[in-house]
Amino acid sequence: MTEKRLMSGNEAMAEAAIRAGCRCYFGYPITPQNEVTAYMARRMPEAGGVFIQSESELAAINMVLGASAAGCRSMTSSSSPGISLKQEGISYIAAMELPAVIANIMRGGPGLGNIAPSQSDYFQAVKGGGHGDYRQIVLGPSTVQELVDLTVCSFDLADEYRMPVVILGDGLLGQMMEPVSMPGMRHVEIKEEEWVLSGCRGRAPRLLRSLILDPGDLAAHNLHLQEKYRRVAAREVRFESVFTDDAELIVVAYGTPARVCRAAVAACREKGIRAGLIRPITLWPFPREEISRLASQASHILVVEMSHGQMVEDVLLSAEFRVPVSFFGKAGGLTFHIDEVIRKMEKTNQKSKIKNQKAKSKKQKHKSKP
Amino acid sequence: MEIIYERPESLKDVRTHYCAGCGHGVVHRILAEIVDELGIREKTVVIAPVGCAVLAYDYFNFDVCEAPHGRTPAVATGMKRVRPSNVIISYQGDGDLAAIGMAEIIHAANRGERITVVFVNNGLYGMTGGQMAPTTLIGQRTATTPMGRDFRECGQPIKVCELLSQFEGVVYAARCAITGPGNIIKGKKMLKKALSIQLADLGFSIVEFLSACPTHWKLTPREAVQYIEEKMVPCFPTGVIKDTIK
Ligand SMILES: Cc1ncc(C[n+]2csc(CCOP(=O)(O)OP(=O)(O)O)c2C)c(N)n1
DSSP states (O other): OOOEEEHHHHHHHHHHHHHHOOEEEEEEOOOSSHHHHHHHHHHHHHTTTEEEEOSHHHHHHHHHHHHHTTTEEEEEEEEEEHHHHHHHHHHHHHHHHEEEEEEEEEBOOSSTOOOOOOOTTTTHHHTSSSSSOOOOEEEEEOHHHHHHHHHHHHHHHHHHHTTTTEEEEEEHHHHOEEEOOOOOOOOOOOOOOTTOOSSOTTTTTOOEEOOOOOOOHHHHHHHHHHHHHHHHHHHHHOOOEEEEESSSSEEEOOHHHHHHHHHHHHHHHHHHOOOOEEEEEEEOOOOHHHHHHHHHHHHEEEEEESSSSSSSHHHHHHHTSSSOEEEEOOSSSSOOOOOHHHHHHHHHHHHHHHHHHHHHHHHHHHHHHO | OOOOOOOOBBOOOOOOOTTTEEEEEEHHHHHHHHHHHTTTTGGGGEEESSSSGGGGGTEEEEEEEETTOHHHHHHHHHHHHHHHTSSEEEEEHHHIIIIITOOOOOOOOHOOOOOOEEEESSSSSTTTEEEEOOOOOEEEBBTTTTTTTTTHHOOOOHHHHHHHHHHSTTTEEEEEEEEEEEEHHHHHHHHHHHHHHHTTTTOOOEEEEOOOHHHHEEEEEEEHHHHHHIIHHHOOOOOOEEEOOO
């Protein structure tokens, strides 16, 4: 590891992408991720790669499609409104089984919203914002160092599974500066694999398409994609747990709010509340099994998000209603203060205690009946 | 015995799905012949559009990539930048290029991308049932202009080659009519020049083919050819519109 440098999340992500062998970047300016585009404009030519400021996000994602079809590690980045425009292209990329990395440094929505941090694009990223039955791997870093590490990882995952990988960060992560150690520069060749379009010298012509008119054939293609997604779900789940072993109150949070929650959990421990934190790192595939397991151990789950309740739906599905799930969220660019999270945790803990006592005394009453 | 006519190697030995009298088949044939003549089959990649030519990959005997509707020039840009020694051809219809994909074509042209555009102008949307395209003639009846195109409602037909000729990055723009053998040979010469420009790395080149759609024009193939000559050519003059390396 090299020595640490102080970098903004956006610039660190751009540098990490180049070090991971990304040699094509296409982007359109939008706050709060403009530093990525500007950094790539300067750095990509130095690295011998391609930078284009595209005419729109539509063009950018389709340039990624073309560059990826030609075998190059390729990336685009944007923020919420621009990511909406990319959805058509992402659906095609998923259908055509091309690797691609897409970073969304989320801002407040809906509509033009604002340029403050948000996590309101979780549904779009995790449930598939474009048309058709497809999935994308979604990574939710919470520190600039993790953003760097996951950026490198995203290119490997995209290549391994030939599918879109989304780095889902919030505006805070993109803008904040933290010390990071960068990985070394990796030399990645332009791919010459059996699906890459490079001209048919010495081989049969190849085709990359998503149009499959025959319903039986398209059904088979869909099953093939689903099989791949199952493989990803079985192998690529990542999460971090903090104090969950004996926790009665489990907090679930990702991205920068997870940092506040981590501190709040530690503070609650000192107050004698047996709290723990689960921080999903892959938002798809979601750490469903772990949350399901904890649902049978804990007495309450609290989900904290910079949205009005998106990841909480996945937590509910994972917990299968075996334990009460509370939600604490805000959207529009407001972030969390540790004190309000602690208060919310205390309240939640209190509620579940009262409920447990009531349940106990009810049981006893039943027992005492003749 | 001397062979004077045969199937180009660049064209697969299959039947196409194109309707009788459709221009796409002729344009495919011309393109395939030129690719053979220039000896570039093994480095050519065609980006197929969304439109009647979406199945072009079933007919061309070289690499083909599909693109979302109108995004063909963006996909071509990504490919060409990664592999500059490949010959990248963006094959597009008039709805694909001049309506939904207008931004992509203008900016690819303005950047002077080293790609060649094969632009098939049949004056309407063939694949979806003959709706108005930006190139539909004034007064022309289509599925969505049942009373004929009214310029105050729908604007004037867009002259793509003239429009793109304004950009310095565009080295060559030409238009021909797929009518008789004479015009088809002219069109072939134009496309050969356009591809040579890409091979010489000089800039963006486009050839527009005025092409019949008898099915949706509701004409016989013979009448459709007449229609191109009498109605389309006066609106879309044929010939070389821009050539900076004459
Ligand atoms: C985003 C999107 N919108 C609409 C369509 C439906 N669609 C398919 S082909 C087409 C028009 C094609 O017309 P043109 O480009 O003129 O080509 P032609 O079929 O006439 O050769 C349309 C609108 C689509 N596939 N994707």
